[in-house]
Amino acid sequence: MTVTNIHVLDQDSAYDFYVNKLGFILVDDIPMGPDTRWLTVSPPEQPDLQLVLFPVKVSKMFPKETADALIKLIKQGIFGCGVLTCNDIFATYEELKAKGVEFIKPPTKEFYGTEALFKDDSGNYFSLQPLNNFDAQS
Amino acid sequence: MNTAATYQYPRIYLYRRIVQAKLFIDTYYAEKIDLENISDEAYFSKFHFIRLFKTVYGKTPHQYLKATRIEKAKQLLREGKPVSDACFLVGFDSLSSFSGLFKRTVGQSASVYAAYHRQHKEQKAKTPLAFVPGCYAYQHGWTENSNFEETDQ
Numbered sequence: 001m002t003v004t005n006i007h008v009l010d011q012d013s014a015y016d017f018y019v020n021k022l023g024f025i026l027v028d029d030i031p032m033g034p035d036t037r038w039l040t041v042s043p044p045e046q047p048d049l050q051l052v053l054f055p056v057k058v059s060k061m062f063p064k065e066t067a068d069a070l071i072k073l074i075k076q077g078i079f080g081c082g083v084l085t086c087n088d089i090f091a092t093y094e095e096l097k098a099k100g101v102e103f104i105k106p107p108t109k110e111f112y113g114t115e116a117l118f119k120d121d122s123g124n125y126f127s128l129q130p131l132n133n134f135d136a137q138s
Numbered sequence: 139m140n141t142a143a144t145y146q147y148p149r150i151y152l153y154r155r156i157v158q159a160k161l162f163i164d165t166y167y168a169e170k171i172d173l174e175n176i177s178d179e180a181y182f183s184k185f186h187f188i189r190l191f192k193t194v195y196g197k198t199p200h201q202y203l204k205a206t207r208i209e210k211a212k213q214l215l216r217e218g219k220p221v222s223d224a225c226f227l228v229g230f231d232s233l234s235s236f237s238g239l240f241k242r243t244v245g246q247s248a249s250v251y252a253a254y255h256r257q258h259k260e261q262k263a264k265t266p267l268a269f270v271p272g273c274y275a276y277q278h279g280w281t282e283n284s285n286f287e288e289t290d291q
Binding site for chain 1: 150153158195196269270
């Protein structure tokens with residue numbers, strides 16, 4: 001997987017979230033006409049993976065009904081965009097909280113390991129887990 | 139340090155202190171910050187603090203400060219700043235110590251790094267569509283002929 005989408009409601013606000021709060025690296029920010037940019041970021045240790053911060057707007061791709069439905073679902077927090085792993089979940093949790101990231105669940109012991117949940121500025125959510133959750137079980 | 143009354147700090151408290159130190163470095167890296175005092179608090183020895191910091195972040199506070207300065211310098215060079223500007227903007231006093239650390243950390247000299255990104259940037263400005271995967275451009279209507287206009291719905 002080289003490029004994948006995160007559907008966002010506002011690119012300026014998403015830029016602030018992913019680059020300033022989450023600490024993702026900005027890859028491209030290229031204007032593509034009025035009010036839209038080709039805006040991509042990478043997780044700091046995965047330069048080969050680009051995440052497109054894809055704005056949901058009425059366009060050739062999203063007719064009005066589709067755009068409205070998608071925006072409603074995103075705001076409802078339907079979309080989980082996957083798992084972000086870190087070395088130390090408590091340190092990462094403290095840092096993200098200090099930067100204003102909203103957590104749905106603090107680091108909690110589950111049967112599959114420790115997990116926290118947070119949302120981005122649009123409503124998409126992520127699972128945050130320490131790398132050792134994924135170590136082979138003995 | 140009073141060892142007769144050993145406190146068991148809750149884990150979250152220790153984490154908060156370490157994270158605060160890291161965020162402090164993230165914010166004030168360009169200033170002359172005094173890492174000697176960063177762990178200054180009763181019952182929390184500097185040695186223990188540095189060891190914990192290293193466990194969490196893989197680097198001592200001093201190593202983390204150097205790495206942060208170099209990362210910020212790379213960002214400034216990518217934005218087109220001259221090497222000497224980047225050097226002083228991230229808190230180095232001398233161009234030679236900056237250049238030496240940059241090359242050791244990044245694996246190429248600051249000027250080579252800057253030149254590569256300047257070229258890359260010029261290319262992006264000339265042919266932005268070369269950097270957008272074709273399928274996205276097509277679906278979004280960003281092809282050469284459409285002048286980036288979106289269709290009315």
